[in-house]
Amino acid sequence: xxxxxxxxxxxxxxxxxxRPMWSGTLTFGLVSVPVDLYPGNRSSRTPLRMLGxxxxxxxxxxxxxxxxxxxxxxxxxxxxxxxxxxxVTVTDEELERLAPEQSRDIDLRSFVPLxxxxxxxxxxxxxxxxxxxxxxxxxxxxxxxxxxDLAGIATxxxxxxxxxxxxxxxxxxxxxxxxxxxxxxxxxxxxxxxxKTRVSSAAVKKFENIIKKHSDxxxxxxxxxDEKAEALRKLIAKKKSSRKNVVHVEMPxxxxxxxxxxxxxxxxxxxxxxxxx
Amino acid sequence: MAARAIWKGNLKLNSxxxxxxxxxxxxxxxxxxxxxxxxxxxxxxxxxxxxESGDEVPNEEIRKGFEIEPGTFVVLEEKDxxxxxxxxxxxxxxxxxxxxxxxxxxxxxxxYYVGPDGDQSAYFALAEALKNQERxxxxxxxxxxQPYIGALRAQGDHLVLFTLRSAEEVLSAKDLPRPAGxxxxxxxxxxxxQLVELLRGDFDPKDYKDEYRAxxxxxxxxxxxGHKPRLKLVKAKRKTAxxxxxxAKSIESLKKEKRSA
Numbered sequence: 001x002x003x004x005x006x007x008x009x010x011x012x013x014x015x016x017x018x019r020p021m022w023s024g025t026l027t028f029g030l031v032s033v034p035v036d037l038y039p040g041n042r043s044s045r046t047p048l049r050m051l052g053x054x055x056x057x058x059x060x061x062x063x064x065x066x067x068x069x070x071x072x073x074x075x076x077x078x079x080x081x082x083x084x085x086x087x088v089t090v091t092d093e094e095l096e097r098l099a100p101e102q103s104r105d106i107d108l109r110s111f112v113p114l115x116x117x118x119x120x121x122x123x124x125x126x127x128x129x130x131x132x133x134x135x136x137x138x139x140x141x142x143x144x145x146x147x148x149d150l151a152g153i154a155t156x157x158x159x160x161x162x163x164x165x166x167x168x169x170x171x172x173x174x175x176x177x178x179x180x181x182x183x184x185x186x187x188x189x190x191x192x193x194x195x196k197t198r199v200s201s202a203a204v205k206k207f208e209n210i211i212k213k214h215s216d217x218x219x220x221x222x223x224x225x226d227e228k229a230e231a232l233r234k235l236i237a238k239k240k241s242s243r244k245n246v247v248h249v250e251m252p253x254x255x256x257x258x259x260x261x262x263x264x265x266x267x268x269x270x271x272x273x274x275x276x277x
Numbered sequence: 278m279a280a281r282a283i284w285k286g287n288l289k290l291n292s293x294x295x296x297x298x299x300x301x302x303x304x305x306x307x308x309x310x311x312x313x314x315x316x317x318x319x320x321x322x323x324x325x326x327x328x329e330s331g332d333e334v335p336n337e338e339i340r341k342g343f344e345i346e347p348g349t350f351v352v353l354e355e356k357d358x359x360x361x362x363x364x365x366x367x368x369x370x371x372x373x374x375x376x377x378x379x380x381x382x383x384x385x386x387x388x389y390y391v392g393p394d395g396d397q398s399a400y401f402a403l404a405e406a407l408k409n410q411e412r413x414x415x416x417x418x419x420x421x422x423q424p425y426i427g428a429l430r431a432q433g434d435h436l437v438l439f440t441l442r443s444a445e446e447v448l449s450a451k452d453l454p455r456p457a458g459x460x461x462x463x464x465x466x467x468x469x470x471q472l473v474e475l476l477r478g479d480f481d482p483k484d485y486k487d488e489y490r491a492x493x494x495x496x497x498x499x500x501x502x503g504h505k506p507r508l509k510l511v512k513a514k515r516k517t518a519x520x521x522x523x524x525a526k527s528i529e530s531l532k533k534e535k536r537s538a
Contacts, residue, residue, distance in 0.1 A: 029472045029527025031520065034393045037333050040383060041521045045445045047340045048353065050325055052334045055350055056341065058325040063355040068319040070331075076321060078310040080497045085310045085320075088500045090493075097508035103512075108523050112480040113472045115378055119439060120302060120432065121482065125383035125447065135458025144469040150380055150477065152387055162489035164482075168382070172455035177382050181484035182338055184306050186390070188435045190298045192279025196434040199402040203380060207406030210290050215412060223383065226443035227424045231361045236343050247342070263452050277377055 020269075022158045026141070026167070026174070029107040033130065033137040035106075036160075038266055040125035040175060045238070046229045054246030078160075092160070099157035102111040106176070108152035108167060117151065117166055121179040128167070128174040129269045138174065152261060173270075281429055285394060288403065288429070288436075291301040294368070295403060296394040303387065306370060308493050345367070357376070362422045371429055380413075380428060384441045391436035407431040407464035420508065468524040475531040 019035035027033070061070045061221045063145030078095075107130075130138035145152060145167070152167040164179040239245050282298035289295075312321050324333050342350035343357065393400035405411065407430065416438060428439045461469070499506045506532035 002419070028469075029531065030523045031469075031472075031527060032523075040448050041442060041446055042448065043446065045341060046472060048343055049350065051342045051352065052327050053294045053338050053340070055340075055352065056327050056329065057342075057344075057350075058334055058339065059328040059497050061324055061326050061401050062312065062321040062323055064314040065315055065322055066314065071314055073323060075315050077313050077315045079313040079318065079320075080308065082312055082497070082501045086309065089313065089315075089318065089320055090310065090497065090500075094508060095493065096511055098496055099489060101491070102487070103489060110480075110484075111476050111480045112478060113492050116480045117382070118432070119380075119382060119385040119428075119430070120388050120437065121386045122382045127448070127453075129449070130456050130458070131312070135456050136461065138456055139458060140461040140465055140469050140520065142456075144466060144473055146464075148470060148473060150473060152473075153480065153485075155487075157489050158312075160493070162487045166382070166486050166514075167520060170450040171453070173450040173453050175383065179481060179482075180303065181306070181487045183487070184304050185388075186280065186300075186302055186304050188390060188433065190280070191302070191303075191390050191392065193300075193435050194397060199398055199399050199405055203398060203402035204405045204409070206293075207290070207403045210293075210412055211374045211406055211410045211412050211414075214372060217376060217379070219304075219373075219375045219379045219415065221381075221384070221444050221447075222497070224426050224441055224444045226364070226445055228361055229443070229445065232343075232353075233359060235353070235361065236345070237350045239353075239357075239379060240345055245354070246345075246349060247352055248349045249372065251348050255476045262448055266448070266453055 020129075023131060024156070024158075025105045026142060028103050028152065028240070028256070031137055032105070032134075034132075034134045035128040035174070036131050037176065038127045038129060038262065038269075040127050042262060044226065046232050051247075055249045057249075057251070062102040062198050084257055094134060097162040099162075102159040103155060103162060106154045106156045106165060106167070108154050110153045111145070111148075111150040112153055112166075114149050114151050114168070117179070120185055121137070122166075123165075123178045123180055124244075126178070129266060129268060139172065142169040142174055143275070152185050164275060210245075283389070286369055286418065286420075287371045288391070288416075289368040290403070290414075293399070295399045296396070297369075297400065297436075298392045298394045299389040299438065300392060301387075302390050306487070306490060308490055308497075363419045363424045365422075366419050369416050369418040369427075369429075373414065373415040373417050374407075374410070374412040376411060377413050377430065380441065381447075384445050385428070386442050387439040389438045389440075390432075391438050404431045404434055404436050406534065407436070431534070465521055465524065468521065468528060472524060472531070473526050475528065475535065 020038055022037040026035050027031045034065045037074055052058055062076060077089045079089045081087055146169040153162050164181055166179060168175045257275045280300045282300055284299040287296050292434040314321050325339060326333050340352050342352045344350050416426050416427040416429050426441050429439055430437050496506055
């Protein structure tokens with residue numbers, strides 16, 4: 001996944017799930033369900049930190065090319081490059097106002113059979129959690145979609161970008177999968193793939209036999225391992241037990257860069273309690 | 278214009294190797310903004326600082342570490358990280374095939390078109406075999422020093438290879454408690470069912486356009502010309518009535534819409 005530049009520490013916090021990335025309304029018909037949106041993917045359970053020579057965890061800062069001084073969130077603005085080093089600046093407020101009124105909600109205008117969306121479209125996964133007082137309508141929508149094997153489809157604008165989403169109901173929880181718009185997917189023709197040539201039925205048969213021989217009707221998701229992260233954890237454990245390359249630094253309590261347990265945050269929000277700080 | 282291949286390798290099934298090229302299936306159209314220094318109106322730069330002293334730490338002095346306890350880090354040297362790089366290979370090994378619905382949507386990450394590199398007959402035969410058998414292949418390979426697990430699927434006559442997220446990267450709804458609040462009543466469920474049935478359709482991606490992207494670009498162009506387009510204020514939402522009243526009203530208005538359509 002290409003990493004996007006993050007503007008502020010707050011945005012980073014939201015990416016990591018400590019706070020909802022978006023709060024808004026999910027609607028079907030005239031029913032509205034206020035919800036909070038949290039990330040459903042995490043990059044890794046073994047995040048590495050950047051450390052200084054003595055082991056102090058470092059912080060990323062933006063600074064001005066002109067003065068060399070560090071900049072805080074208020075001294076930075078988004079700019080679209082119209083010419084080399086020439087920018088049109090756009091504020092968050094302008095981006096918000098540019099969103100058409102109907103795009104500020106996730107309005108489920110269509111419900112489609114679960115298996116009808118090709119995976120080519122799926123991008124990222126999020127959880128929708130009911131915000132105060134909306135549990136009843138939330139559960140109603142979830143159970144209705146589940147019973148009828150349907151996913152809800154909508155488009156909505158979140159932080160300066162429009163998203164196409166499919167909402168799935170899973171274990172009583174609503175999951176939002178953002179999807180690529182059709183013009184964001186190339187066709188085989190655009191890529192320049194050759195058109196199908198004649199194939200011998202013997203060759204097809206040969207592959208069909210291989211497929212049949214190695215087929216399984218299930219797949220344990222736990223077998224989808226992050227092999228590199230596992231190797232990293234082994235290496236860390238080895239170094240830890242040998243006390244080699246272990247540094248300890250006295251640090252004040254810090255929020256920045258702190259690892260957030262997304263599941264814990266979600267559990268708290270679902271229990272209807274005040275969200276974790 | 279034909280796209281450039283991003284990688285070359287072989288699909289490997291048993292002892293059969295099919296030479297292929299990978300192409301990104303994604304055409305990113307996101308409107309890209311840069312972060313600017315508001316005063317100078319120039320791109321900002323980034324550096325890493327020691328938050329206590331405020332001093333910049335140059336790249337060559339930065340070390341990487343994993344926090345095992347608050348304040349205690351296992352430091353990983355460059356050679357440690359290099360030891361984690363898997364052995365280079367050009368083979369995409371496919372050893373297992375599953376029905377297309379066993380991998381949940383949230384596992385699919387990036388799609389790549391697979392194209393034949395040279396001989397086309399084996400490529401199209403494999404695509405046809407996957408389609409006939411309604412299976413996708415579970416693939417393992419190493420690309421640019423990273424190990425990947427993926428899914429090989431037939432898409433029309435061609436092949437698509439998806440990278441898959443690992444189980445540790447996906448949060449499962451099964452780990453979450455069901456939301457609080459009372460269960461819906463029978464009457465509400467019946468009405469909600471009626472409502473979604475009225476909104477039921479087939480998924481057609483062409484029905485959805487990113488209109489906002491065009492609005493942002495239009496706005497940027499207007500500003501570039503020196504205009505300052507007026508934008509409407511964002512209004513706050515109002516509260517709605519009770520659930521069953523709203524359901525009944527929704528059904529009624531949708532039915533009316535259908536009748537007049």
